Amino acid sequence: MTETLTNIPEAYKIKSLLHQTTYLVDGELKQWQGATTEIYSTISSTETYEPTLLGTIPQLGETEALEALNSATTAYNNGQGLWPTMKVEARIACLEKFVKQMKTKRDEVVKLLMWEIGKTLPDSQKEFDRTVDYIYDTIEAYKDLDRDAARFEKNSGVYAHIRRGPLGVVLCLGPYNYPLNETFCLLIPALIMGNTAIFKPAKLGVLLLSPLLEAFQNSFPKGVVNVVYGRGRVLAAPIMKSGKVDVLALIGNSTSANALQSQHPKGNRLRMVLGLEAKNPAIVLPDADLDLAVEECIAGTLSFNGQRCTALKVLYVHESIVEEFNRRFAYKVDQLKFANPWDEGAKLTPLPETDKPAYIQELISDATDKGAKVLNTKGGQTSENFIFPAVLYPVAKGMRVFEEEQFGPVIPVVPFSDIEEPLNDMAASDYGQQVSLFGKNVTTLAPLIDALVNLVCRVNLNSSCQRGPDVYPFTGRKDSAVATLSVTDALRSFSIRTFVASKDNAYNNAILNELLDQKASNFISTDYIL
Numbered sequence: 265m266t267e268t269l270t271n272i273p274e275a276y277k278i279k280s281l282l283h284q285t286t287y288l289v290d291g292e293l294k295q296w297q298g299a300t301t302e303i304y305s306t307i308s309s310t311e312t313y314e315p316t317l318l319g320t321i322p323q324l325g326e327t328e329a330l331e332a333l334n335s336a337t338t339a340y341n342n343g344q345g346l347w348p349t350m351k352v353e354a355r356i357a358c359l360e361k362f363v364k365q366m367k368t369k370r371d372e373v374v375k376l377l378m379w380e381i382g383k384t385l386p387d388s389q390k391e392f393d394r395t396v397d398y399i400y401d402t403i404e405a406y407k408d409l410d411r412d413a414a415r416f417e418k419n420s421g422v423y424a425h426i427r428r429g430p431l432g433v434v435l436c437l438g439p440y441n442y443p444l445n446e447t448f449c450l451l452i453p454a455l456i457m458g459n460t461a462i463f464k465p466a467k468l469g470v471l472l473l474s475p476l477l478e479a480f481q482n483s484f485p486k487g488v489v490n491v492v493y494g495r496g497r498v499l500a501a502p503i504m505k506s507g508k509v510d511v512l513a514l515i516g517n518s519t520s521a522n523a524l525q526s527q528h529p530k531g532n533r534l535r536m537v538l539g540l541e542a543k544n545p546a547i548v549l550p551d552a553d554l555d556l557a558v559e560e561c562i563a564g565t566l567s568f569n570g571q572r573c574t575a576l577k578v579l580y581v582h583e584s585i586v587e588e589f590n591r592r593f594a595y596k597v598d599q600l601k602f603a604n605p606w607d608e609g610a611k612l613t614p615l616p617e618t619d620k621p622a623y624i625q626e627l628i629s630d631a632t633d634k635g636a637k638v639l640n641t642k643g644g645q646t647s648e649n650f651i652f653p654a655v656l657y658p659v660a661k662g663m664r665v666f667e668e669e670q671f672g673p674v675i676p677v678v679p680f681s682d683i684e685e686p687l688n689d690m691a692a693s694d695y696g697q698q699v700s701l702f703g704k705n706v707t708t709l710a711p712l713i714d715a716l717v718n719l720v721c722r723v724n725l726n727s728s729c730q731r732g733p734d735v736y737p738f739t740g741r742k743d744s745a746v747a748t749l750s751v752t753d754a755l756r757s758f759s760i761r762t763f764v765a766s767k768d769n770a771y772n773n774a775i776l777n778e779l780l781d782q783k784a785s786n787f788i789s790t791d792y793i794l
């Protein structure tokens with residue numbers, strides 16, 4: 265395995281450091297004079313391996329966290345602020361202004377995505393483009409929602425004008441594996457619905473937001489978007505303890521979500537929109553097309569080195585075909601190219617978390633101590649910033665890799681003889697996001713599908729698990745999610761139904777007509793946005 269790869273194309277070389285010296289609060293990019301944190305890439309730029317310094321970010325404290333909270337609450341102003349009461353067209357215009365500027369920053373953001381989190385060039389480009397599409401799709405979905413609400417209804421002698429209104433102040437915390445896309449999939453719908461936000465980037469994948477800060481500053485009214493840098497414990501805890509947060513929007517793990525939730529003193533005020541961990545299984549039935557199953561399981565387990573919440577994290581293979589599956593699968597894993605993100609054909613890339621190779625090694629050692637074998641030749645080979653994916657077989661309950669969400673390159677294969685075995689394991693699991701089901705015979709598949717849809721929220725037939733296309737609902741049961749995200753569902757998750765009702769009588773109707781004629785209210789309006 266090539267360990268230090270220094271053939272860096274000119275366009276992707278780090279020629280100067282990026283020092284993020286400001287943070288965004290109250291519509292101002294405030295200079296920070298205090299302590300800073302150095303941001304390193306685990307990718308080396310030198311022949312002898314050493315992490316590459318990329319730049320620095322402010323290490324803000326509680327005072328700045330509360331300053332950001334104050335900025336967001338002032339902008340929301342108990343629902344009376346400019347942003348939550350603004351006309352739909354005007355909010356859309358702000359989003360359009362933002363995305364127009366964002367598109368000009370593609371190259372900078374993509375380069376930083378590669379350096380900061382080691383995502384391949386095509387996947388980094390995809391993450392950027394997918395996010396831009398998501399913003400445009402959100403704008404269209406919002407227009408649809410608004411058009412559907414541009415009318416009165418009447419029941420039992422009461423007129424009602426029903427819309428979806430904002431919830432208030434949103435604390436938005438994104439993950440390192442999709443630091444742009446997943447974060448914006450929370451932030452953008454939250455904003456368009458009229459909420460104000462405090463956004464703290466993840467611990468990795470931070471600098472890539474710097475090229476977008478000015479666009480945030482100049483596209484939205486002051487205080488609507490606030491961006492703070494620093495440790496989650498230092499910044500998020502005082503914000504939650506204030507009791508002034510209305511929505512916790514977090515993509516991460518359930519332990520931090522639970523901790524943050526418990527810090528909020530008013531449980532019923534706090535809504536949660538959470539995308540959490542998962543242990544998505546693949547179930548390979550005896551009649552599965554093995555080549556297809558192997559191909560999909562490779563993509564499912566190892567895209568972005570397995571660092572996806574939707575990754576396949578355990579493979580259940582029927583005992584009658586497991587030997588052949590393992591042979592083909594282990595061979596294919598060893599064919600995958602480990603290289604730097606910009607290298608042609610790179611499939612596996614440096615891991616951004618410095619402690620990840622050692623953690624994966626622990627899982628491998630634990631499994632092999634308990635009777636599993638590493639099936640592929642390269643499995644477990646380690647360099648300074650990587651550990652080659654090991655295919656472990658046979659994996660069973662009691663091994664750490666069976667229980668823990670590895671979020672990295674190691675693949676447990678569990679043989680089964682009775683379909684009840686994976687079904688029972690799924691029912692007992694703390695997670696319930698998705699499953700991949702490989703097979704052909706509809707008599708076998710039908711009852712299985714009917715059971716699986718009640719254990720998880722997406723059954724992928726003969727295909728790997730994934731979030732996209734983003735118009736589809738992305739959610740999970742148990743510790744895997746709270747609320748549903750998709751272009752349209754996210755608009756619902758970040759809003760609440762609120763309406764104006766009036767008894768049908770001449771007095772009220774005259775007032776309603778006048779409100780409509782004068783176009784004096786932004787809420788009571790039957791105008792359509794096309």
Ligand code: G3H
Binds near residue numbers: 442572573732
């Ligand atoms: O990390 C979890 C992501 O939502 C996965 O998205 O399936 O498109 O890679 P993806």
